Amino acid sequence: MKFLSKKILFICGLSWSTMLLSQSSTVTQYVNPFIGTGAVNGSSLSGNNFPGATTPFGMVQLSPDTKEAPDWSVASGYNYNDKSIYGFSHTHLSGTGVGDLFDISLMPYSRQRKYPIYSRFDHEEENAKPGYYQVNLLEDQIKVELTATQHAGFQKYTYHKDSAEFVLLDLDHSMPKGSWGCRIIAAQIKIIDKHTIEGFRIITGWVPLRKIYFYAQFSKPIIRQKLQNGSTLYKNQSIINGTDLKAYLKFEKNSNPLLVKLALSPVSTENAKANLEAEIPNWDINNTTEQANNLWQKELGKIQIEGTEKQKRIFYTAMYHAFTQPNKLSDVNGDYMAADYTTRNEPNGYYSTFSLWDMYRAAAPLYTILQPKKTSAFVNSMIDHYKEFGLLPIWGLWGQENYCMIGNHAIPVVVNAVLNHLPGINPKAAYEAVKNSSLTSHINAPFDIWENYHYMPENLQSQSVSITLEMSYDDWCVAQLAQRLGKTEDYKHFMDRSKYYKNLYDANSGFFRAKNDKKAWIEPFSPLNYGANGGNPYTEGNAWQYLWYVPQDIPSLISLIGGKSMFIKRLDSLFTLKDSTVKLNNNASGLIGQYAHGNEPSHHIAYLYDYAGVPWKTQFYTHKILQEMYNDSFSGYAGNEDCGQMASWYIFSAMGFYPVNPANGIFAIGSPLLQQATINLPSGKTFTVNAKNVSNENIYIQSATLNGRPFTHTYLTIHNIQNGGKLVFIMGDKPNKKWGTNKEDIPPYSIFNKN
DSSP: OOOOOOOOOOOOOSOTTSOHHHHHTSGGGGOOTTTTSOOSTTOSOOOOOOOSEEOTTOSOEEEEEOSSSOOGGGTTSOOTTOOEEOEEESOOOSSOSSOOOOOSEEEEESSOOOSSOOEEOOGGGEEEETTEEEEEETTTTEEEEEEEOSSEEEEEEEOOTTSOOEEEEESOOSSOTTGGGOEEEEEEEEEEETTEEEEEEEEESSSSOEEEEEEEEESSOEEEEEEEETTEEEESOSEEEESSEEEEEEEOOOSSOEEEEEEEESSOHHHHHHHHHHHOOSSOHHHHHHHHHHHHHHHHTTEEEESOHHHHHHHHHHHHHHTSOSEEOSOTTSEEEOTTSOEEEOTTOOEEOBOHHHHTTTHHHHHHHHOHHHHHHHHHHHHHHHHHHSSOOSSEETTEEOOOSSSOTHHHHHHHHHHTTOTTOOHHHHHHHHHHHTTSOBTTBOHHHHHHHSSOOTTTSSSHHHHHHHHHHHHHHHHHHHHHTTOHHHHHHHHHHTTGGGGGEETTTTEEOOBOTTSOBOSSOOTTOSOSTTOOOSSSSOHHHHTTOOTTOHHHHHHHHTSHHHHHHHHHHHHHOOOTTOOOOTTOOSEETTEETTSGGGTTGGGGGGGGTOHHHHHHHHHHHHHHSBOSSTTOBSSOOTTTHHHHHHHHHHHTEEOSSTTTTEEEEOOOOSSEEEEEOTTSOEEEEEEETOSSSOOEEEEEEETTEEOOOSEEEHHHHHTOEEEEEEEESSOOTTTTOSGGGSOOSOSSSOO
């Protein structure tokens, strides 16, 4: 796929010519928050990222919304191709396929007008960097600047010297009514004094029920206010309750900009006030911006790279996106709203925004390496969710469950963390959570059907092929933790279930196919189509893409397909088969043949050549994907960025390796894109990958050394990385068909347990 190149705004800083130590303290200069915020040629497919201000893993994402009511096609609230801004709300999702949040919107304006209030803007007068966003509202001649802390947003409005100063506070700004059942259940605006407003809204949407409390302070006094509920307007009233609330505020005019500090809490306005007092005690917005930037410097400096300027922009923006979520849901005092709607306390922080069907593949393994303490907090939050809700999160948002996507992929995240001995996780509590979640039905994983049929019949459960394959993998993960803890019977049971995927393999067609509850294949069948007889047996993919989803036992998959020669032949066909009649849904994107990089089921596939003894083909296709599916413009991703997954694929692959099975401690080697990447491990050690002679032509590994010794494996282990060291590749423009081809060089089953 080719992308449109376009001038992008970029914050310049120190040049790469400085030493690595200096580079590690200035990496935020390479982040371009506009990457992934739009699509080319009017396509509905984009990264769905937002450009506004946030901190690493923070509760608040203060960003502009370019729709009056953002919908699923603008799930982040912002589309680079739009021309107007309708407000700046304090919570956003990064790169998802469904929209929600958009909480507590503020919009400055300079003259009386009717709702909706919006203003045109131009990208030439818009700027963003980590922790900061700025735009000029053209119709109102207002310069807006945004920054953020973990729980609060800080805004600065510089009005034209001759204009009045108004602000709209909108508590009904959300997805369109009817979209995912979105509606306000209750809300309140309360004016405490001329400088202070607090309130809340309770809303249902993609998440069944969310509570958002806020506390706001203004640097100038309010001289006039109008509160509105629906079509009813109340002048100079100090409190209003309802379901469609807005406040129109006029401020005292003087030569100073208007500053606004607003903090959130999922628990109470008192906690929101405490959050604000703890994080923004004064009115120095420049200091808050600098603090946000410093937080990002610390996180992004965990990997130092050498490469082209474009590669640095893509790489560090990918790290920025990977660390934008999961989001801290607990207040500064540790309080959070639990999944059972009780208030609980977690001193180490409670996190949500778990896009698990996406992030378990690469983002979670990346966190394990770079963020072990944070990963422990994520996993403990998932275990707490299980204790409160009876099930590990499927897609956790604002501490609640939306049941989006299939399987239960918190399981591999939890299992991987325990097998890696991450600190602060109770293995027994973790095992209880993964086992019982594997025995509990939910809307996209009915375990009674699973146990009864040993596959998912399509006439009883839509997306049956994908669910069968993905639940088989989840069960394998449960079995690995059972084996580690000495639970032999459980190990045998879940290992048996992990092989149920074989029951949907059709040797005649050579694909995994849908059956009904009578064990009959559903006809007609085409591997190019997403559906069969009106059904939908595949999730964001077709039979070609799901043929390769057995990450827990690739040798068995090779045997099932017909041996290595046939496996290689079929992989070649995947990447080369084109058909104009293919019926893909509007989610499919980033196509190379039938490989779809815009959809997560394809993400591991290019690395499977390593397992068949032809690693030069992995090197060819991973380089091709890196070059064609990512760029540094607003259209920088081949599909939804999906809460760090698309970004994490790039981070790993640009360094030269990837976790095909995210829970077995093995990373298959591809083609390193960067001249050098150094991981600064939490232990104080470093792991460096150096690719000598690498270029757009020199994409093939000729030889390698690990810590000075010859290295022929087509894989790394998590221990190789965590122990620190240096991996050196010698690159060339032609494949070395002898490197990495011996049996002992092929990635093994697992480093944690034996098969």
